[in-house]
Amino acid sequence: MTNITVDASRNRHPISPLIYGVNFGTTRQLQLLRAPVNRLGGAAAEVYDYQSGARNAGNNWFYESYPSNKADILAQYGEDFVALTQGAGADSMITIPMMGWVAKLGPNHARLSSYSIAKYGLQKSTDAQGMTEAGNGIRLDGSIIHNDSNDAMQPDTPAREATWVRSLLKNRRTGETRYYLLGNEPSLWHENRRDVHPEGVHASELLAKTLALADAIHRADPAAKIVGPEEWSPIGTLNSGFDIQLQSSKGTATPDRVRETGGMDLLPWLLRKWKGAGHPVDMVSVHYYPQSNQYSDDVSEPMQLLRNRSTRGLWDANYHDVPWIPVNTALIPSLRAMVDRDYFRGTPIAITEYNWGADKHMNGATAQADVLGIFGREGLSLATRWIAPPDGSPTFFAMQMYRNYDGRSGSFGDVSIAASAPDPDTISAFAAERNADHAITVMVINKQLHEAANIHVSLRSMPDSGTVETHTLSLGKLSTSLPTGYRNGVISSVLPAQSITLFVVHGHGS
Known part of the structure; x- marks a missing residue:
């Protein structure tokens, strides 16, 4: 017998409806889930060129730039994304490129490669399924190719992105909130975007870029809600990309921590600098994925048991996810305390990417339901799952249990x-x-x-x-x-x- 106690007089606080959001939900999915917010995010979004519709896959797929395909929900960007989101009565979260580079296309919208075999020679791996001209940027002897950044990408500026933001204003509806996200996981640019940002981002560079882009967006859309820094937690919140890159190659070298952040972890340092600059960011956001492959389709019994307990990383100060991460995350209470201490007390906090995997299995469903319950109990302000689970899957139904369990908008409580x-x-x-x-x-x-x-x-x-x-x-x-x-x-x-x-x-x- 398991005894559960519910006390309606204790621990009362509002549950934000924004915790039930998704990334790249279709209009139908958003309606069935009654999802209040839909995020356009991820690695390709951080280099999306609004003028040509070009995206670049980075190290996820041979650093290829290619045109958007409107038949693919994951390729719905800009006005198309806003329209399908509005069709479900949800608000849009749009990633705005911050790195300083965006994708470009060749004549007649042709694909381009950052590591052309014709230009740079044979490479360890090539795109045998599509653009066979595209390589992975690593020579047969294992050495790294230093390419011309302009091969498949083009320079970008905050002013250029502000023009895109202004162009999106014409479609805003009365009462609609528009969220703009500052790039995507900048501490990993040196891995994901080696073709244009081979050196890890310095703390000072990240600060300058976030302030410049936030200012440009606010000037273009004074009603905008700016969301950042969109780092992956916890490693990306501890050290700059430059220090992470050095640590991976030279062990314990952390010059940015010594010279730039004064010994502080990156995120609290960034928050204090933001506060000193005014109020550039309206919502503090991170990403979180358990780091033992829980977000895969693995449903072996050991993985199912691990998936069951790994949701503790969101709240339990005594839970340690994996040995190579040096801290116990207790992500939500830790982030809440950090923002209240180092930025402006009460600033909303968000997890704009998370996933516990096994979408088509009940183990993934129970993990998803557990995560949403934790979000509400711990007072998270906003969350968007990466990505919307398949319609009719157990994990889809798990989300529906909170927002539309009876198909007539029946929902979990608000307090x-x-x-x-x-x-x-x-x-x-x-x-x-x-x-x-x-x-x-x-x-x-x-x-x-x-x-x-x-x-x-x-x-x-x-x-x-x-x-x-x-x-x-x-x-x-x-x-x-x-x-x-x-x-x-x-x-x-x-x-x-x-x-x-x-x-x-x-x-x-x-």
């Missing part, structure tokens, strides 16, 4: 309340009060791979009797049971193995 379970690695629980009808919603996630869970939910600071609606996701399918009564402030139920159950409690006299 988080206390919920406790003995072992969140096996059974986790989250609870909230719904403002519209004052129902209490309790989400219970049975993460156990093979065992059903016999649970008792004790309801405190709410009526002793009432009715309960039960909605369940099990074996990849959603189901709803007829309402039943509860008495003496206790709900008893048996939850299937690897399942998500939402109890909607209507107390008599509540």
Whole structure:
């Protein structure tokens, strides 16, 4: 028997509806999930050229620049992305290039390669599936090719990007919030964008670029919400890209930490510098992926168990993700404390990329449900999953459980309340009060791979009797049971193995 306690009088705080966002959701997905925000992000977005529609894949695919394909949701950029997002009544988050380079195309929108075999000779790997002329920039002897940055890219400036921002204003609707993101994971530019930024970004360079781009966007759109620094956490928030690059090649060398940040970690230093410059950033954002391949499709039993417990990285100060990361993240409370201390207290905090993998398996679904519950309980301001899970997948349904469990906009509550379970690695629980009808919603996630869970939910600071609606996701399918009564402030139920159950409690006299 697992005893769960829900207390409607304790730990009360609003749950931001913006935590239920996605990256690159279609209009239909956004509608089904009632997703409030849709992000255009990732490595290709940080070098998108709004004039030609060109993108560049960087080291993800042979440093090729290529035109956008409007038939592909992941290639919806600019006005097209805004339009499909508006069609679902959601707000857009748009990555604005910050590195100083964007993609370019050849005559007649032809693809270009940063490491042409004709120009630079044979290379260790080439694009055998498409542009066979494109290499990976590494010679047969293993040496790195130092290319001409203009081969497949072109210089860019904040003023040029501000022109794009102004062009997007004509489509803004009344009441719509427009979020603009400052680049994408700059501490990895030397890896992802070696063709144009082979040296890791210095702390001082990152500061200058964020301030310049934020100022240009605010001038172009005074109502804009600026989001940054879009770093990957935790490593990208500790050291500059330049120090990360040196550490990977020379061990412990961290000259930027010594010369530029005065011994401080990168993000708190950046926050203090931003504060000294005024209020350039409206929302402080990072990315988070558990670092033991949880975001893959691996559903071996050891991986499923690891996926179950690795959500602790979002909140548990005693949880250590992997040995090579030097800190325990406790990401959300740590980020909240850092922003309150080093920037402006109460500034919204966001995780604009995250993923726990296994989208088509119930283990991925239970992890996703756990993550969304944690976001609400821990007071995160905004989150966008990378990317929207496939329609009809268990993970898609897990997201739907929070925002549209009945297909009629039925949702998890708006005010988080206390919920406790003995072992969140096996059974986790989250609870909230719904403002519209004052129902209490309790989400219970049975993460156990093979065992059903016999649970008792004790309801405190709410009526002793009432009715309960039960909605369940099990074996990849959603189901709803007829309402039943509860008495003496206790709900008893048996939850299937690897399942998500939402109890909607209507107390008599509540």
